[in-house]
Amino acid sequence: MFGVMNRFLSNATNRIDSKGRVSVPAMFRAVLTQRNVQELYCLQDLVFPAISVGGPDLLERYERQIAQADPFSPEANMMSLLVHGGGVYMRLDAEGRLAVTDFIRDFTGITTEVTFVGRSDHFQLWQPQAFHEAQVAAREGRARLPVRPA
Amino acid sequence: MFGVMNRFLSNATNRIDSKGRVSVPAMFRAVLTQRNVQELYCLQDLVFPAISVGGPDLLERYERQIAQADPFSPEANMMSLLVHGGGVYMRLDAEGRLAVTDFIRDFTGITTEVTFVGRSDHFQLWQPQAFHEAQVAAREGRARLPVRPA
């Protein structure tokens, strides 16, 4: 219906309750519904201390990337280790919440709050302060990146 | 209809009400209507303490830059973190107002008033005093400082 709303965008911080649950932002849940995603796949980000969450397409995208690389290269080996060995399936409850497991806490440093960060075709779970610092660093570092004219 | 009305020009300062809303200047709303923009995309300016607001084309311009990089590279990852994770969707209410969220307040320093600044293909939200100072600085020729080397 809306051409742009079908992607994961923006960020929001929600609290973890006493049972270790946290609500996925309604906007993100709407994207999941629209894409008919029912089972979520989680894996560690390759750069940041964040957990990437998406549908089966997220896994497939990483697998294609692995397949493109030399299968005996250290890079492909490490990616496979992270993607296949570090990946976890996850479901949302009836209210659209997910359980914050130790797998997530250990890798991200999340304790009481989760920042949900849109990444277009998937979203990520961050420790709020870590996200803020990564944003500042990315903004300052951008000047050194190769800028290509439009 | 009018050739001049199809871009964002000039600036205006409006008050934030008790519910945290502020009217987008009618002239800017007219441009949005003419461009058939219904959902707004907001992003932190890369140089100034201002929030850039535009239609989907504003987002797509940044995404084209990301698409040119290796999708699994740290550079693309950081760009996506800024553009997808740092951007937010926003809608105007029936009276043409937008909600000034903490996301906007924290980055701009806006408290009680918002200065809307036209930037041709998009417009920006500024803290009035900060905008005034940036204008003075620009007149004194210091506007060249933020320009990044090619």
Add this chain to the structure above:
DNA sequence: TGGGACCATATGGGCGTCAATGGGAAGCGA
């Protein structure tokens, strides 16, 4: 040319809906 009707914008606030959150109770496996 001055007064007043008229209009568009900006602003204020009521109210219903929904998302986020909290917690009880039932089901299940160890």
Add this chain to the structure above:
DNA sequence: TCGCTTCCCATTGACGCCCATATGGTCCCA
């Protein structure tokens, strides 16, 4: 039985939707 998960329902606070008022300017007409 005990701990953990799943299902269900209650609360509340924010936001969207609606209507009312203020304010300043323009246009018309006497």
